[in-house]
């Protein structure tokens with residue numbers, strides 16, 4: 563999709579993938595720096611460790627604790643997080659959802675959750691309930707973010723049908739940021755690892771899964787079977803890429819990335 567945007571804007575550049583081992587990250591970044599590469603993305607498992615290889619990171623990336631986009635600015639490599647902005651843009655563009663004053667249940671407390679919770683708080687969500695398998699990790703996230711988000715009422719619950727029943731009943735949006743469903747081959751069900759109390763969820767509640775895979779994720783299918791409007795993370799993938807493109811080039815890619823992804827599916 564980045565190459566489609568370069569072509570649409572007639573920019574003489576190319577976006578290529580490299581597989582980098584965790585132990586080689588510093589060497590890889592030194593190579594990119596030496597070659598005067600203008601920008602790059604980083605993904606799992608490098609989003610945290612990349613920070614120590616950079617000259618500067620944006621305030622947002624610093625708070626979230628993860629960088630997914632790096633730009634060369636003069637002789638410096640500067641890190642940004644476009645997952646948070648991409649998530650918000652996708653919520654609005656793809657789902658028509660504005661978080662201001664709304665109640666959201668977030669499953670997960672990993673890197674994607676940090677970007678999404680930060681984005682929800684910045685956008686004025688009234689309540690964010692974080693449910694994670696490892697509750698200590700969710701408590702740590704809450705401890706870091708709650709002082710920065712005085713207008714958002716934040717709680718932690720464990721990840722179970724029982725503890726999620728009450729928060730889900732009153733939620734405007736349920737967001738999955740866990741990897742549940744990512745490796746499920748039977749695309750119809752995640753079985754016992756599905757933590758959502760579907761019987762207690764109103765069909766007006768919206769569902770967003772940051773995970774994406776061909777043919778929709780099992781949780782998106784389950785939510786739709788429950789009568790809910792539900793989307794997977796393709797919209798967020800596109801929107802974070804659009805934000806990165808703007809950082810690197812200063813241009814809005816228009817709908818070139820969306821078209822490229824639609825044509826690829």
Ligand code: NDP
Pocket residue numbers: 606645669670671672673674675694695696697699721739740741742744755772773774795796798799800802
């Ligand atoms: P992390 O490894 O940082 O976090 C993984 C999260 O999933 C943790 O909360 C973890 O819980 C939970 N988890 C993993 N397996 C299970 C399980 N079997 N049952 C319950 N919880 C589980 O990963 P990220 O946050 O970086 O990524 C999560 C997903 O989001 C990935 O699928 C990734 O592809 C997707 N993503 C999508 C983006 C997009 O643009 N659409 C952008 C970024 C990420 P615990 O803490 O208890 O281990």
